[in-house]
Amino acid sequence: MKIRLAGTVNDSIVDGTGIRFTVFVQGCPHKCKGCHNPQTHDFNGGYDADTDDILEQAKKNPLLEGLTFSGGEPFMQPLPLCDLAKKAHKSGFNIFCYTGFLYEQLLEDAEKRSLLDEVDFLIDGPFIEEQKSLLLTFRGSKNQRIIDVKKSRAAGTVVLADIEDEEI
Numbered sequence: 001m002k003i004r005l006a007g008t009v010n011d012s013i014v015d016g017t018g019i020r021f022t023v024f025v026q027g028c029p030h031k032c033k034g035c036h037n038p039q040t041h042d043f044n045g046g047y048d049a050d051t052d053d054i055l056e057q058a059k060k061n062p063l064l065e066g067l068t069f070s071g072g073e074p075f076m077q078p079l080p081l082c083d084l085a086k087k088a089h090k091s092g093f094n095i096f097c098y099t100g101f102l103y104e105q106l107l108e109d110a111e112k113r114s115l116l117d118e119v120d121f122l123i124d125g126p127f128i129e130e131q132k133s134l135l136l137t138f139r140g141s142k143n144q145r146i147i148d149v150k151k152s153r154a155a156g157t158v159v160l161a162d163i164e165d166e167e168i
Contacts, residue, residue, distance in 0.1 A: 006046045007046075067085070073101075
């Protein structure tokens with residue numbers, strides 16, 4: 001399935017637990033002030049890729065724990081990422097996903113919800129420059145949450161992941 005990408009990183013240690021294959025999608029409607037990936041905002045930028053090719057690249061790295069979807073805004077391309085996530089799970093990978101949307105907003109749209117159902121951990125909320133902190137684990141600003149999606153879906157309410165922030 002085709003997807004629009006800004007790029008990939010084969011061995012990230014900052015986009016979720018363990019070593020990850022990070023998929024940076026192209027296009028973002030949020031355009032957060034201070035975004036660290038402003039080159040991913042333009043929906044016409046980047047390049048087309050195939051989800052099967054992305055998974056094959058990830059499978060070549062035996063050290064990977066999972067895939068991370070970042071951006072841009074992953075939930076603007078929910079169907080190809082849902083396809084990729086399903087295949088990644090079958091290959092033993094977990095899925096982290098970043099979004100500028102709130103978890104509750106994603107539940108309101110069937111296509112976005114289909115991707116959400118394939119995500120293990122969601123970092124939600126827009127980046128807010130005034131709430132930026134370098135002490136947060138896997139997040140850029142204090143308003144963002146790391147959500148255990150499977151537990152949240154089962155509970156019918158947001159369940160935060162048990163991932164500790166850095167201490168100095």
